[in-house]
Amino acid sequence: MHLPPPAADRSPYTGYTRAHWESAADALLAAAAPYADRSRALYHFPGDRVSWAGRLSDGLEGYARTLLLAAFRRDETVLERYAEGLAAGTAGVWPRIEDRGQPLVEAASIALALRLTRESLWDRLDDAVRQRAAAWLADALTAEAWPCNWELFPVTVGGFLESVGYEAAASRKAVERGLERIERWYVGDGWYTDGDGRKFDYYNGWAMHLYPVVHAWLADDSDLLSVYGPRLSAHLADYARLFGADGAPMHQGRSLTYRFATTAPLWLGALTGHTPLSPGETRRLASGALRYFLERGAVDDRGLLTLGWHGPDERVLQGYSGPASPYWASKGFLGLLLPPDHEVWTATEEPGPAEREDAVTPLTAPNWLLQTTCSDGLVRLHNHGSEDVRYDPYYTRLAYSTVTTPSASYDNSVIVGGDPGRTGIVPLGAGTTWAASRHTAAGGTAEVTTLVVASGATEIRAHVVTGAPAGTPVRITGWAPAEGVRTELLPVTGIGAELTVETDPSGLPSVTGRTGEAVAVTGRTGEASGGGAGADPALFVTLARLTAEPEPAPLERTVTVEVCEAHELHLSWSDGGRECHLLPLGPGREGKTCRFPSSPAEEFPA
Structure with a gap:
């Protein structure tokens, strides 16, 4: 992809300007054009993969998602090709829109594109x-x-049809119905779950916020915008922290092959005036993400977006992922709706959160803890509240980052009795430096309560295992290896005469021990007896670190950990900070409640 030279004066962080976004859009559209069939109603991209919706639906997806890109680009010559495809597609080429069928998804992209380009198409x-x-x-x-977010597709279609006077009453009803249905999934602070449960991921930005806010903006509906606009602004305050200094979005959740669709809510905030971000920060984050993917193989030698993250990568795909699925990345070009003289395009880039300071930020709604270090620009997400209804490595691990990917060896997990599953996640809160949750393990027979406390790049991870018979092996894993970073995991204390440090062939560090034996602690020593499901809990405490610093201080010197009476966790940081956390030891334990306060320094024992 040939882009203009970098503009270091206006864009000192990415070098990208509006001209770079325009060139990227033009190149993607030009590369896709040869794969349209004779009718121009279907786009069949090369490759053997077919989604579970079938090849015909996949061809419609290719049309709809590249049309959306053309609508943001507003190139009338390109739009003429899509006009031909629309005429043929609606004359019998396209499959019908039916209940829970993929054409419903693509209809929303087509409707939004037609609404944006009404005069020219x-x-x-x-x-x-x-x-x-x-x-x-x-x-x-x-x-x-x-x-789930699918409830918003009839909203998007209804908004367009009402705007052109087609079945206005039915269209209005579809809009109202869809907006009413997503309301039950709004959990506050700018966050939605993607349907029932606790599915928190990028669908918040490129679906749950995008469609209602765009509809309200296009309809010039001030009442709706007064509801959805502030929600978007609140979300962006958290969302901006999910990008690393290299431009990488957080590697967590479904549909990651949409890549720089992650930039859509950033542009949307600027477009509607509902954003806490400055114009320079908005463009820096968005352009950083586009550059990140374009420089790492997202586009192949034919100019096509590949099915993957950097290059092709089946690990990030789902059954609904077809050859054209990556073109939902088109949503990332929403910023082209802003005129060239808009301040987002003319302002000088400003650093993003990952470049400004070290930060540990609790996100209350999803019960996440974000840990950022500006020395290496890494962002780590400690997941204590998000899961899918089924096991999914992109939802169920304890932590994710902007530089690592979930490994087949179950990184960031507590493996009880050989079972790596983490289901039934119950959030227990998040505070200034900590987050905690409880989940079931060992096929539902055991329960694990986890507390993470973070400062700088250092993490203290404490796991309390209950319900596992004495002698049950427990394996605790750390960060997956990744190029250019160091991953560390050290034992502090645990149930077991000795904790063993291991590294699997992939480089994944882990610590192993067993339940039901003596507690090895620094300072005072408690006892935990063996037994079955009613036995005393087993406690395992480790230090973990993921860093790209070339010569970091030894991990064990960054914090001193003391476990007192096997339930109080006392931390003394190398910078002089001190904390005390009370660990839960299960129901029925008098005087030992399940709470995780970050105590003031004066409450720390002298």
């Missing part, structure tokens, strides 16, 4: 084509959606 179509297109889209008004 929709209004120039023959009346017969407009009627056919409206009739095809209208099936989305009554189609049953999956109970």
Whole structure:
């Protein structure tokens, strides 16, 4: 992909300007064009993969998602090609929109694109084509959606059809119904779950916020915008912290192959005026993400977006991922709706959160703890509240980062009795330096309560295992290895005569011990008897670190950990800070409640 020379004066961090975004959009559209069929209604990209929706739906996906990019670019010559495809597609080429079918998703992209380009595309179509297109889209008004972000696809279609006067009452009803349904998933502080449960990921930005805010903005509905705009602004205050200094978004959640779609909510805040970010910071974060992927193989030698993260990578795909799925990255070009003289394009780039300071930030709604170090620009996400309804390595691990990927060896996990599962995650809160949760393990027979405390790049991880018979092996793993970073995991204390440090062939560090034996502690020593499900809990405490610093201080010197009476965790940091945390030892333990306060320094024992 040939881009303009970097503009170091206006963009000292990324070198990217509006011209770079325009060139990238033009290149992606040009590369996709040869893969349209004769009707120009279907785009079949090369490769053997077919999504579970089938090849015909995959071809529609190719049309819809590249049309969305063309709509943001607003190139009338390119839009003429898509006008031909629309005429053919609605004349019988495209599959019908049915309950919970993939065409419902693609209908939303088509409707949004038509709404954005009404004068240059929709209004120039023959009346017969407009009627056919409206009739095809209208099936989305009554189609049953999956109970998640899919509820917003009828909203998007309904908003467009109402704007052109087609079945206005039914369109308005679809909009109201969808917005009402997502309300039950709003949990406050700018965060939604993607359906029932606790599924927190990038769908917050590129779906749950995007569609309602864009609809309200395009409809010029001040009442709706007064609801959804402040939510977006609140979300962006947290969201901006999910990008590393190299531009990498957090490697967590589903549909990661959409890549720089992560920039859509950043642009949306600037577009609607609902953002806490400065213009220079907005562009720095967005351009950083685009550059990050373009420089790491996201586009192949044919100019096509690949199915993966950097280059092709099946680990980040789902069954619904087809050859054209990566083109939902088109949402990242939302910023091109801002005119060239908008301050987001003219301001000088400013550093993002990961470049400004070390920070430990609790996110209350998802019960996450974000840990950022400006010396290496890494961001780590400690997950104590997000999970999918099924096991998913991108939801269920204890931690994620902007530089590591979940490993097949179960990084950032507590493996009880050989079972690496982490289900039934219950958030227990997050504070200034800590987050905690409880989950079931060992096939549901054991329970693990975990506390993480962070400062700088150092983490203290304490795990209390209950319900596991005496002698049950417990393996605790650290960060997965990654190029250019150091991963460390050291034992502090645990149930077991001796904790063993191991490294698997992939380089994943782990610490192993067993339940039901003596507690080895620094300072005072307690006892934990053996037994079955009713036995005293087993406690395991480790130090962990993920860092890109070339010569970091020895991990064991960054903090002193003392476990008193096997339930109080006292921390003394090398910078003089001190904390005390009370560990839960299970129900029925008098005087030992399940709480995780960050105590003031004066409460720390002398």
